[in-house]
Amino acid sequence: MINKLKLYGNMLPKILRKEVVNNLDYRASYNDAASTYGCWLEKMGGFTDNIIKPHYMPPKKTVKILDFACGTGYISRKLIEMGIPCEITVVDLSEKMLEACADLSQRGVKLVHMDGLDFLESTDETFDMIYCGWALPYFQHKVLLKNFMKVLNTGGIVGVIANSKGTLSKMEEIFLSVMEEDVENVKKPMDIRFNLPNGQEGLRKWFEGQGFSTLEIDEGEAVFSFNRPEQLLEWLNKTGALAGTMMIFDSYERAKPNLIKEITKQKLQQDQYVINHKFVYGIFRYGGENCEYK
Template sequence: MENINGIAKICKLFLTNKFTDLSDIAKSYTRVSKNYDKVFLKEMHKYNEEMLRELTLKYATGNLDEDINILDLACGTGFNSRFLNNNFSKVKFTLVDISKGMLNEAKVNCNFNANFIEKDMLSFLKSSSENSFDIVVCAWAIKYQNPKKIIKEVSRVLKKNGYFAVIVNLKSTLPEVRKIYPSLVLKSYRNVDKIMKELPNPISENSFIKWFVKNEFYKQKVKSGEHIFEFNTSEELTTFVTSTGALAGFDSMVNMEVNKVKDNMIDLFNSNGIKTITHKYVWGVFKNDK
């Protein structure tokens, strides 16, 4: 009976267009902003750094003495900008994020020449002039809006021969959460008031590359991989996935701040023998040739 009631409620929400939106994403990241660096980036920063080192290497050829204008889209806590600030000398940064909490963390962390703007990625890009930036970086966030529209706008605001660096999860990421999530929704349907649509993560490295080459970008380097987090208990695992932004949006569909919902997730991880979380990702550095 519980499953039937849950399915009925989900169908009703779908038919009445009760979907999560960007404001829910913003709230999710504001909620985890204080712990984001020490919980998620504590281990995942190495992949940001791989991408940023490649970006620095490619851009540095003949450009180090020039003034550089860098846009950090969905900047989070400012990790990418801090890294780049340590590798370039004459830089002006623009850090954009829809989450007030994340942007506040970035303001604390980035004590250099920077503008901080609370806005979603597409709105900011559409309000920006052509040929405004030398470098654009977007880490773990391009999937929260239409990636192809973002890439098209980035091509417009980037100068010719500018660089765009992106890291994002693949569609097959978090298989452990995907395994238990439908059951979690049905068990917790009383706490479901919105539906989260599937995020447009790339299916593969090749599909990721195609996003860019169709918008006059040349691939410089692309790399995919996975990172496995291991936990001693299901309680630790549940705390991790609800404290990192991994469920951003989905934690608005099923309110993960409700203890009963967390208990249901713990039980489902336990009953399925799940003690790991797998992040599958791809990053790329692309050169604009419009």
């Protein structure tokens, strides 16, 4: 109890001063995860395919597509493989992620290394489709959707897949326990969970609340099991699922044994260490009934 009070006493002024895990931290984490991110795509990329539906493309000679927070370019690569006549721009904050898109650049894709929101705010370009794969929680949804609307052509489509509330069950409690146990080692808190949609109804509300209409929406969950707690933690770090969390601590190396101890306590199910990835996905149109293409 005393440690809890001490932790919140330390954290509150930092939250008020906005000294929380920030874009630079996410950038550094994704730079670290870029070379191992493929293991996420191997297991989870199949779910992303649910939002890549050519029949929603407008009947244009060349469809202009924005792959927003593109990572290693999974979505753009799929679009090119499908032979869709398109002009693609990809944007991402992590230069290491973008380096993995070098092959796309050779195939005419425009690579932009920039904060996604800064790009949306500053660009004069407009797009027919925007894809946002597994990146929604890094943004405040209202601000993001307003900026998507700014750059979308009438009748434009947004395809999104994102983690949703209930994902990484108990990981927040695990991090809080470790922070309480060693308050001196806590540098700054993290507030990303506030940006997770509450299942498909939550995501629908976010989009319809901004004037989009829902074309498709669904949700799902994938569960992975590991023999050892260290393997679970490694999976979360190498896939980027815990991006930013290392920066909570002054010394991650000092926090790590405690994280493993808590995972051992809280994540054991029938001899396995189990983690869930809960997610939601949808395809939305901006422009209502009388749009150019329906």
